[in-house]
Amino acid sequence: MLNYAIKRLGLAVVIVxxxxxxxxxxxxxxxxxxxxxxxxxxxxxxxxxALRARMGLDQPVWVQFWNFYSGAWTGDLxxxxxxxxxxxxxxxxxxxxxxALIAGGITWSVAxxxxxxxxxxxxxxxxxxxxxxxxxxxxxxxxxxxxxxYALLIFAVALQWLPAIGAGEPGDLGDQLTHLxxxxxxxxxxxxxxxxxxxxxxxxEVLEASHIRTARAFGLPERQITYRYAxxxxxxxxxxxxxxxxxxxxxxxxxxxxxxxxxxxxxxVYDAILTxxxxxxxxxxxxxxxxxxxxxxxxxxxIGALDPRVRSGF
Amino acid sequence: MTVLAVSGLSVEFTxxxxxxxxxxxxxxxxxxxxxxxxxxxxxxxxxxxxxxxxGLLADNxxxxxxxxxxxxxxxxxxxxxTSMRALRGERISTVFQDxxxxxxxxxxxGRQMVNVQYRSGRSKAxxxxxxxxxxxxxxxxxxxxxxNRYPHEFSGGMKQRIAIAMALMMEPALLIADEPTTxxxxxxxxxxxxxxxxxxxxxxxxxxxxxxxxxxIAELCDEVIVMYAGEVVERGDVRxxxxxxxxxxxxxxxxxxPARQKGLVRHLPTIPGEIPDLRARPEGCIFRPRCHRAEARxxxxxxxxxxxxxxxARCWVAEVPERAEAAR
Numbered sequence: 001m002l003n004y005a006i007k008r009l010g011l012a013v014v015i016v017x018x019x020x021x022x023x024x025x026x027x028x029x030x031x032x033x034x035x036x037x038x039x040x041x042x043x044x045x046x047x048x049x050a051l052r053a054r055m056g057l058d059q060p061v062w063v064q065f066w067n068f069y070s071g072a073w074t075g076d077l078x079x080x081x082x083x084x085x086x087x088x089x090x091x092x093x094x095x096x097x098x099x100a101l102i103a104g105g106i107t108w109s110v111a112x113x114x115x116x117x118x119x120x121x122x123x124x125x126x127x128x129x130x131x132x133x134x135x136x137x138x139x140x141x142x143x144x145x146x147x148x149x150y151a152l153l154i155f156a157v158a159l160q161w162l163p164a165i166g167a168g169e170p171g172d173l174g175d176q177l178t179h180l181x182x183x184x185x186x187x188x189x190x191x192x193x194x195x196x197x198x199x200x201x202x203x204x205e206v207l208e209a210s211h212i213r214t215a216r217a218f219g220l221p222e223r224q225i226t227y228r229y230a231x232x233x234x235x236x237x238x239x240x241x242x243x244x245x246x247x248x249x250x251x252x253x254x255x256x257x258x259x260x261x262x263x264x265x266x267x268x269v270y271d272a273i274l275t276x277x278x279x280x281x282x283x284x285x286x287x288x289x290x291x292x293x294x295x296x297x298x299x300x301x302x303i304g305a306l307d308p309r310v311r312s313g314f
Numbered sequence: 315m316t317v318l319a320v321s322g323l324s325v326e327f328t329x330x331x332x333x334x335x336x337x338x339x340x341x342x343x344x345x346x347x348x349x350x351x352x353x354x355x356x357x358x359x360x361x362x363x364x365x366x367x368x369g370l371l372a373d374n375x376x377x378x379x380x381x382x383x384x385x386x387x388x389x390x391x392x393x394x395x396t397s398m399r400a401l402r403g404e405r406i407s408t409v410f411q412d413x414x415x416x417x418x419x420x421x422x423x424g425r426q427m428v429n430v431q432y433r434s435g436r437s438k439a440x441x442x443x444x445x446x447x448x449x450x451x452x453x454x455x456x457x458x459x460x461x462n463r464y465p466h467e468f469s470g471g472m473k474q475r476i477a478i479a480m481a482l483m484m485e486p487a488l489l490i491a492d493e494p495t496t497x498x499x500x501x502x503x504x505x506x507x508x509x510x511x512x513x514x515x516x517x518x519x520x521x522x523x524x525x526x527x528x529x530x531i532a533e534l535c536d537e538v539i540v541m542y543a544g545e546v547v548e549r550g551d552v553r554x555x556x557x558x559x560x561x562x563x564x565x566x567x568x569x570x571x572p573a574r575q576k577g578l579v580r581h582l583p584t585i586p587g588e589i590p591d592l593r594a595r596p597e598g599c600i601f602r603p604r605c606h607r608a609e610a611r612x613x614x615x616x617x618x619x620x621x622x623x624x625x626x627a628r629c630w631v632a633e634v635p636e637r638a639e640a641a642r
Contacts (some may be wrong), residue, residue, distance in 0.1 A: 151347055210415040217410070218403030218430045218480070228429075232420050307420055308464035 004304050004311055011292045017069075019289045022067050027282055031066075037080040037276040054079075055279070068282075071096065077283035083273065087283035088267070097264035098253055100176075104184025105249050106242065109191030114231075114238070116192070117199025121234075122226060124204065132200070136193035144252035148186035148259040155182055162213065165261040183256040187249050191242075196240055202234035236303055243299025247292050315386060315448040315519040317488050318344040318367070321389075325544075332593045336362040337544045338600075343620075344488065349514065349521040351548055353528060353567065357589055359544035362525045364490055366391075367522075368408065386428035386489055394531070403430055409479040411493040413474035417465040418444075423449075424461025427480050431581050434484070448479035452509060457569075461510030470587035471502040475509065489514070489521045495530060503527075507534050528571045532556055540564040543589050543600045548632075560619075560627040560637060563601045565636050589642070599629065607631055 027034075035051040036043060051056050056067055071077065071185075077087035118134075120129040139147075145263070149223055156164035168176035206212065215225045254266030265284055272280040304311045325337040337359045352360055355507065356605055365371045367382055368537035369390060382390040384406070402408075410416045418426055427445035430440065432604045436444065442461060449457035452475040456466075465473055474494060478491055481489055493511065495503040514521055526529055529540055531552070539553040539561065540548040548561040559565045566585045568574060575582070596603055598613040605612070613629050619632040 210410060210412050211418045213370070214408070214410060214416045215418065216370055216402070217408040219399040219401070220403070220429060220432070221399075224429070229418050230419070233418075259594075291494055306423075309466050310466075311469070 005301060008297050008304075010302050012297050013104060014312030015293050016290055020069055020072055020286060021300050023282060023285060023289070025067055027055065027278055028064075031142045033057070034081075034276065034278040038278075047062075051081075054056045056091045071166075072286060073100075078279040078285075080280045081277050088287075090234050090280060091265065091284050092266050094263055094268045094284075095291075097262060098250070098257070098266060099291075100180055101183055101187055101253050101256060101262070102249050103182045103254070105170065105188030105191065108185055108245075109195050109242070112192040113195025114199050114235070117196040118203060118226065118231060120196065120200040121203030121207065132196055135194045136164060138193070139189050140193040140197075142190065143255075144186050144190060144221075145259060146256035147189050148256050150185065151182045151186055151258060179260075179262075183260045184261055186259070190252075191245055191249070193237055194241065194245065198238050199231075199234060202237050206230045206234045209230060236307055239299050239306070243296040246295045250288055251294065315346045315382075315552070316343045317346050317385060318364075318522065319383040319386075320367075320412055321380055321383070323366065323382060324378045325371065325375055325377045327372070327375040327456050329593070330375065334592045334593060335378075335544060335595060337366065338595070340536065340541075340544075340546050341366065342539050342546055342549050344520045344522055344611075347514075347518055347521055347535075348536040349419055349511070349523055349534055351531035352522065352524045353531055353538060354541035355526065355527060355567075356542040356590065357543075360541060361492065362544070363541075364408070364487055364522075364524065367490065368402060368406065369393065369395070380582055383385075400433070401606070403486075404484050404492065405431060405486050406488045407484065407486040408490045408492065409474070409481045409494045411476050413470050413494075413497050416477050417473060421603070422464055423468075423476055424604055427483060429462070430480055430483060434539055444483060445479075448483045449476065449585070451513065452479040455466060467585045471498055471506065472504055474502075475499060477595070478486050478506075478510060482519070484516050486519055489519050491523045493525050494523075495527070496525070503530065526558075528568065529573050540567065542593060545597075545600050547601065547629070548625075550621070550626040554622065554625040558621075558625075558630040560621050560625075560635060561629045562605045562607050562631075562636065564627070587614065601629075 012307035019116055031046070033052070035057060037050045039051060047059075056064055059067070068078075073249055074086045075088055077091070078083070080090055081088050083090070116132050120132040123129050152164055155162045162182050163179050164178060166181075170176075184222060207226075212225060212230060220229070240279050249268070253264060254270060256262065257264040257266040258270060269281060271277075272284060320343070321341045322336065323337055323340040327334040327336055340359075340363065342350070352363070354360055357359075359596055360636045362371070362375070365375075366377060367390060371377075377391045380391070384401070388397070388627070392548050393401075411439050417423065420458065421429075424442060424445050427448065428441040431441045432484070434441065444540050446457045449460055452545050454460045454472060454475060460468075465476075468476065473545065474497075487518075494510070495506050498506060506639050510521070512532060523531070523535055535552050538549065540555065540559075540561065548555060548559065549562040555564065556568065557569055563585075570583050570585065572582055585604060588605060599605070599608070599616050602608045602612045609630065616630045616632075618626045618628050619630075620626055
């Protein structure tokens with residue numbers, strides 16, 4: 001297991017390096033000088049040159065890349081242009097809000113998707129199965145920002161059950177959780193559908209396997225067969241799907257954070273792009289990339305923990 | 315005492331193409347401490363027979379006639395699902411054909427063996443000890459450690475031995491072995507058969523042994539049932555069947571066994587024709603379309619003719635051995 005974890009982490013370092021190269025190239029290739037954009041049209045050439053020097057933009061491109069690359073591994077993502085604060089500090093302030101939002105989205109999707117998918121597979125062909133099928137496709141098809149707006153209009157404006165905007169009072173966990181319900185629903189609802197479909201398909205496959213027949217031939221209780229013998233195998237593709245799905249949830253989070261006026265990485269990147277705050281954009285995107293990779297490593301480790309065949313394959 | 319008595323069992327499946335009669339009027343007995351072999355081609359109803367006994371027929375299948383009496387007391391075709399489930403794994407256990415897929419890949423061998431004992435009332439430690447003991451009996455090396463390993467860490471032959479250990483753990487009255495050696499190579503096959511016979515004698519259970527390997531049946535079984543297209547065409551003592559088969563199908567089947575060929579042959583013998591469509595069974599004898607001894611009266615369903623005590627064949631001409639007829 002330790003070997004497996006080390007190899008998986010090594011792979012993660014390579015992925016992050018590639019992502020950093022692409023990110024740096026993209027910012028470099030975008031037309032326009034970040035320094036003059038940041039300072040505005042009325043800046044003098046001397047002011048622009050001074051900022052360029054401070055941002056390191058006057059150096060050869062490979063030096064710039066090396067500075068960015070080596071700095072990133074030590075946590076130095078540069079200085080944010082507007083407030084002169086380190087980018088990493090600014091991003092890290094916002095990160096917990098996004099993490100909470102994603103965790104909420106996963107909770108919704110797992111808590112609803114897995115039982116629904118299981119039920120649909122066990123009662124294959126029943127009315128409930130078909131209903132879950134139709135609803136799954138429906139929630140997958142609706143974009144998350146539409147869900148966000150309707151959730152806001154129905155539960156916050158019309159019914160006034162839940163708060164509409166913000167992330168809640170700092171320090172008040174209950175208040176923060178009630179503020180999390182609607183945005184995380186907007187992020188996670190589509191995934192309820194994906195997961196229900198995925199769990200149903202893999203459950204149907206596993207329930208046909210001959211070891212399930214063996215379990216029945218040994219008279220094991222049907223509940224144990226469904227949840228312990230079948231679901232523990234059927235869950236594996238879903239864990240991988242969720243790991244990859246985090247990427248999509250991160251982009252849904254941008255919409256949810258804007259609609260619900262929540263702090264978070266999405267809102268931060270959105271504002272940074274509007275103000276051409278390139279170091280902040282790069283830093284925030286890099287942090288989300290690392291987040292994505294880390295979550296995928298965790299997903300793979302979970303699979304390794306669940307599936308002994310994967311564990312010994314590495 | 316008879317452990318299992320099947321009489322007049324018919325099983326039907328409802329399919330899109332109509333009702334399929336997978337078993338028709340199947341009768342046989344499995345006496346105590348005996349090994350009864352079931353032979354027949356693929357599709358002859360061997361698996362349906364097992365599933366009917368275990369109460370695990372697919373949703374579109376049902377027993378349309380007959381009964382299955384277990385240990386002289388319980389009628390399995392009408393038994394409620396809970397009582398049926400209580401018998402499975404406890405009094406009737408099964409070893410399946412495919413050792414690669416028969417064990418759950420994400421649970422350790424020990425865990426699966428412990429789970430099977432859930433009705434025993436033993437403590438966790440006792441259950442584990444019992445699992446280790448059974449693994450030792452089937453000669454899994456280092457059994458104490460083996461309980462913590464997963465199925466993929468064992469070879470095919472070992473997995474099948476583990477499956478046998480699991481099946482015999484609760485000391486059942488009846489073991490159903492569904493082609494347990496088909497997926498194994500020849501050397502392993504012999505070793506597995508010997509192990510099975512040894513454990514059967516030790517535990518004193520009866521075995522219903524399904525195989526299409528005639529050599530294994532001859533070696534292992536006390537009695538044999540020959541099935542064709544969902545019917546028992548001949549049954550009796552293993553010597554009677556192998557030395558003096560009376561049903562033309564049983565005769566042909568034995569002739570086709572590569573091991574029984576005398577000298578070198580260019581082409582192995584086959585039985586001309588195909589198994590009939592079970593949705594539209596032919597009138598009379600089921601083997602008539604392929605039978606070289608068919609006569610006019612074969613258009614009527616033949617009764618089971620007693621050739622000698624305990625040796626029955628469902629054929630009008632069963633009383634006349636084929637060799638005698640050929641000599642005439």
